[in-house]
Each structure stands twice: as structure tokens, then as C-alpha cells.
Amino acid sequence: MNVRARPFIPAALAVLIGCTAFTSVQADEVQVAVAANFTAPIQAIASDFEKDTGHKLIAAYGATGQFYTQIKNGAPFEVFLAADDTTPERLEKEGDTVPGSRFTYAIGTLALWSAKEGYIDGTDKALLANQYTHLSIANPKAAPYGLAATQVLAKLDLTDKVKNKIVEGQNITQAYQFVSTGNAELGFVALSQIYKNGKVSDGSAWIVPEAMHDPIRQDAVILKKGENNPAAKALADYLKGPKATAIIKSYGYHL
Template identity: 55%
Template sequence: MLPSPKHPLTLALLVLLPSLSMADEVKVAVAANFQQPLEEIAKSFKQDTGNTLLISAGSTGKLFTQIQNGAPFEVMISADSKTPKKLVKSELALADTQFTYAKGQLVLWSADSTKVDAAGAVLKSASYSHLAVGNPKTAPYGAAAFEALDKLGLTSTVSAKLVQGENIMQVQQFVESGNAELGFVALSQVYKDGKITKGSAWIVPASLYSPLTQDAVLLKKGEDNPAATALLNYLKGNKAKSIMHSYGYLD
């Protein structure tokens, strides 16, 4: 026998169901450098809105190709501003939703806490055999690394030592596993709350590479999902910004 409309259980369900019906999922394509911060933001976002993020991380270029090929992503959180613009131009994203959520920083990093000096002079030394970098064609941080090497006049010197990763997370894995003594990664991967969390690192001067301006955009497949729009708005808010700052991102 079903409870009557006046039954306490029925009243409780009637109160609860509207809030449950508002909760939704958002399929998010995120650049590898921002995966960890986004996972932390996702917890706060769910607590505040009830909405869940389904996160797929990878190199910006690879995610762009997946979206072109029909991947069901609703929001793109890129490691650059060019890729969201390309998505808009291809009519795969909505132009008026694109915005810069953060600016990233490039670091030279080693899992060895004594390896990298405060001026990055280790790059010019003979104390390492392999230097990991992201694929410059698909990973903006990889492109920034090559730009920095060029400005330092080290491109030809280190060319025989280079180990290329598909994305910035793979670069970190190369260094952590010992397959490369050094690697160029995003500061967010090795930094939290004002300090390097593991190994040693040199924050590459911003003058050595083009700004890592990172944009987000609503994809066409998310235009009818209020939770997708809510996520983009959330990224502009103080809670999300505070998390980003804790990982070394700049406004």
C-alpha cells in the first residue's frame, strides 16, 4: 500500500525531489595541466549546486580533435585561448561564452629535490641525460617549453636529450618514473599553497614564453544543459579562483 499524500514519508520525498531533479551532470574536456585543480573545484561545485562533473583530461590538441569527431563534451576548459576560438569558428562552441579563467606558469621540474637550482642553470649542465617536454603541436605548455629553450639559446644543445610526452601529465610521469631527470611541466602539477610539493623546480620567467592564457567555453552539446552554464559561471567565482590560486595560477 502506498503512503498517503499526508504521510510524513511522502511529504519528505516531495520536498527532496525538486532539489534532486535540479542536479545534473556536465561532461567536461579539460587540459591536463588543470585536471587536479578541476577535480578539487568539482567537489566544491557539487557541494554548492548538486551537479556532478564527468572529467576527461588530455592534451588540448587531442581534446579538440575528439570534439571535432563528435565526442559528447559539453564544456571545454583549455590550456590556451586559440583552441576555444577554433571551436567557435567551427560552430562547435558558443562565441559569447568564451572567457579566460586563469593564466598558467611554466616550470622546469625534477623529482630529485636537489637537482634544479633557483636559476635553472642545470639546463646548461651535463648533469642530466633526458629532458621531457610536451608535444608542442598539441600541448600549449610543450610549445611554451620549446619557446623558452629557444630564447635561452639551448634548443640545439638539448635536442638529443629530449623526450616528448603527449600531454603535460605524461611529461610529469616521465620525470617521476626516472625516464627523464628533468621536465617542463605546469606549476600547478608540483605546487600547492605557496610551495613546491615535491622535488625541485625553477619557475621559468614569463618573459621567456608567450602568456599561457587559458580559456573555457560552452560547447554546442552543452547549450541546453543548465549545469554546464552553471559550471562556467562557477569558474568565475571566488571559491574556484581561490582553488586556482592555491595551485599557482594567475588572474
């Protein structure tokens, strides 16, 4: 009978190999689809998440409606941070998520913003004056912040009055860019895009009262592709923890 000899491994080296193997098993990557309005917060959270857990977060940014289509077409996302609660709920009902994993990670705030200092006086006066050439909003069919913007316009009886002035971005990032580059004098954006250290960091804005549109409840969910990935569960848990929630609040979201 042939017996294969096992190579001798010094005890110290054996311990080192064991630790290395353990680390590689524990550290995983998680592919995350992130609503465009949450770009800055998730980038800030990712740094702490990787330091605290060892897992790596790989994010893609875009409109919630577009992500839904991509997920249904087999995109490799494992966690979805949406800009609404209806899209994750829909995916949940269609069997594309890990049961019981959906939760609200933030409640968004809509703002009317101009890159020009003093153009907006903190109220809806500049919007109602209708003296602008272009008004930027995100695509209301794909982006919940765009839908909220149309609800505000309807509430102020401006829908027909400004319809020829609207420039529509594919998502809230593009809506912001139209204003920041001067292609639109003002536009509806996510407060998180212009908010830093407890105040509007650039230009001028009107923070839209929540009563003027449906709540922008932003839900997260672990998708089926992330069911067996420890990093996906770790990220969901981390978003509920004190470090992440402090960052989320610092960008003007409610919890």
C-alpha cells in the same frame, strides 16, 4: 462518460514528492574536457561545486589538441577547459560553442622540474649546463605547455643542443611522469603539478619567467552539447566565483 479517479495523496507526501521532483530536475551532470595541467585544481573544485550546486562534474583529462579532435568528432563533452586560448577560440569560430560563453579561467606558469632535491637551484643553470641525459617536455603540437617549453629552449639557444635528449609526453601529465619516475633527470611541467601551499612541494625547480614564452592563457567555453544543460552554465559561473578562484590561485596560476 468514463472519468478516471485520481488517487488520494496525503498533503505531506505530496509535498515530499514535489520536492524530490524539483531536486531531480535541478541536479544535473556535466561532462567536462579538462587540460591535463588542471587535473588537481578541478578535482578540488569539483567537490565544492557538487556540494554547493548539487550538480555532478564528470571530467576527462588530456592534451588540448587531442580534445579538439575529439570534440570535432562528436565527443559528448559539454564544457571544455583548455590549456590555451586559441583552441576554444577556434571552436567558437567554427560554431561548436555557446556564443559568449568563452572566458579565461587561469593563466598557467611553466616550470623546469627535477624530482631530485637540489638538482635545480631555482635558475636555468642546470638546463644550460646540459649535463643530463634526458629532458622531458609535452608534445608541443598538442599541449600548450610543450609549445612554451620549445620557446624557452629557443630563447636560450638550446634547441639544437638538446634535441637528441628530449623525451616527449603526449600531454603534460606524461611529461611530469617521465621526470617523477626517473626516466628523465629534468623536464618542463606545469607549476600546478608541483606546487602546493605556496611552494614547490617536491624535488627542485626553476619557475620560468613569463617573458620567456607566449602567455599560457587558459580559456573555458561551454560547448554546443552543453547549451541546454543547467550544470554546464553553473560550472562556468562557479569557476569565476571566490571558492574556485582561491583554489586556482593556490596551485600557482594567475587570474
